[in-house]
Amino acid sequence: MKTIAIASGKGGTGKTSLSVALLQAHQGDIRLLDCDVEEPNCHLFLDPQKVNEFGAELLIPKIDTKKCRLCGDCVEACQFNALALAGNQIILFQELCHGCGACTLACPHDAIEEIPTNIGQIVQARTESGVEVVKGTLKVGHASAPTVIAAVKNTTPLQKVKYQIIDAPAGTSCSFAEAVKGADFVILVTEPTPFGLNDLDLAIEALHKMKLPFGVVINRVREKENLITEYCAKNNYRVLLEIPESRKVAEYYSQGKSLIDAKPELEEALKKLLDDL
């Protein structure tokens, strides 16, 4: 199974549209992992039925008040301010905890036990046409998006497939890095505008740092020669596909319909896109 991450430096370039269209073009051979755990949106376009559901867990401390002497060593050890000494008790702010275990190591009275705790929900589902879609949702306010992303990526496929697609969160932060980590190839989606170019450049810088192979899909193309094709030619980056600017595609998208519904002629190209990687 090949893992292909779909990413983009900025949001709204058509990352989710492309993921959904690839799913349609490769039915029976593909599964989708929605790793945009703060804003999972793929299900809005796919309407899959739930098969499995489980929690993404993090080891979070529990303080035994009988053993605790309120020395504050755990509070001092926590770099994330998840523990606080307030009068005659230690308070825990679960959503700030990164699950590092520093508090347990620091406690001189053996008063801390670490409990696996749910910080997000993973849902494994199937669309009407039998394609598997995995969605991860981080509990609002929690700091550990990468933990939930890792849990999504760790799910066992419901059936054997040739490709798995990762819909990565936009931007180049730690969540993006966790989502694309370990992928065989990254498809970067961008548009031929100065904003698109700037954000593509940032994403490529991040991928270079991670030493991951990538190619570029240009969306909303108005002219054949544009600033993205120019940039890619100059740097010797692969342009995998160009999707023309079309009001019809935008209208279809606004109705929850896919790129292939609007432009059936793209289906062949989308098939080739993955097979040629």
Add this chain to the structure above:
Amino acid sequence: MHITLIISYILRMHKTNIQKIAFSAQGKDVKSLLDPRFGRCSGFVLVDLTTMESQWIPNEQNLRAAQGAGIQTAQNIIAAGAQALISGHCGLKAFQVLEAANIPIFLSETLPIQQIVSLFKADKLTRLSSPDVEGHWA
């Protein structure tokens, strides 16, 4: 009606026990203005209501904290011996820390601290019964 009376009586009782109040401040003495921010203010003026003596508690280390500035600030106030806090806002997490340590929070407009002390003594300030902003980076 009855219950409200009892509650206000208890609150007043609680207030009469308050000696030291921490003010989130833009300057270092009682003449300076209140800083409406809590976790990210530059420091606190701790005022002793009986003697009207004041003390400056810097909040600088929090400006560099990776997360949870309000939580750390709340602990500093507790450690400094404050029995009440007066600020413009207070986030959820700091509120929880202060509440656990039985430190009431009162809200005030951005006025000179001296003036707020008079308002406090005249019972003119609102006590915060729940946090009014999200913690994070306020």
Add this chain to the structure above:
Amino acid sequence: MKNSLKELVVVSGKGGTGKTSLTASLIHCFDNKVIADCDVDAADLHLVLNLHDTVSEEFSGGNEAIIDPKICNLCGLCAEKCRFDAISLVDNQYVVSDCEGCRVCVDICPEKAIAWEVAIHGKLKYSQSDEGDVFHARLDPGAENSGKLVAAVREKARKRAESLGAEWIFVDGPPGIGCPAIAALTGADAALLVTEPTPSGLHDLERVLDLCKHFRLPAYIVINKFDLNKEMTFKIREIGIRRGTPVLACLPYSSLFTDAQLQGKSLAQAFPESEEMVIIKNLAQKLTQKIKN
């Protein structure tokens, strides 16, 4: 009392709704302002504002562990205890990469071979532009703590606005509803939500509205590309009325924003006489009325 400085944050939830393009033209309608680009992951405002005289400083989101190979005796305890798999053996040396910043390894190392040093996570920048002073930033790829950087940019902009006696701070906010968005909204005076009539636009709008409600922040809505799906535009208007966050403007699906961007300009500069600009000027007036009263 202090001056009547007001801070308006432009957010969108979903990316690509035209938030930055709109912000760049909206600010043109106001005088006496400071601008903060808080989309620190993908800052784009500078591409249409003609910035110059940029000064930058390093930004630290916290500390990180660094192993001194001269002291390390390769016992491997740090790698074993690190729960983030950030320590690995490379060429017979333990190295830290993508440190989470928990400090566990520093404290458990029996040889005291691990230092705890200030980590640089990005740059904070200050520039001049035709529209006024602009504060912006750049987060290093893969770095955490963008929320803190957002707060730092806003803080700088506020200090500057106070010293100038400015009337407005305009914040181009980050996408999403996570920590960076929260950091951009806390303590502001009002939020302008830019959305589009699509399923994800609607979905994310509702989540941002929840966030604004949570902060008791007055919010106003702009629908971009409203003519793509008039039924859904109507639905957004209804949501706005129901939740007390009125739709103040509707912009059509238009190529002018892209045309302006290709010239490195805002719509306000490239097409000042366009119909779109009339709508934006109108929006600016409404915002002034709502926020200043």
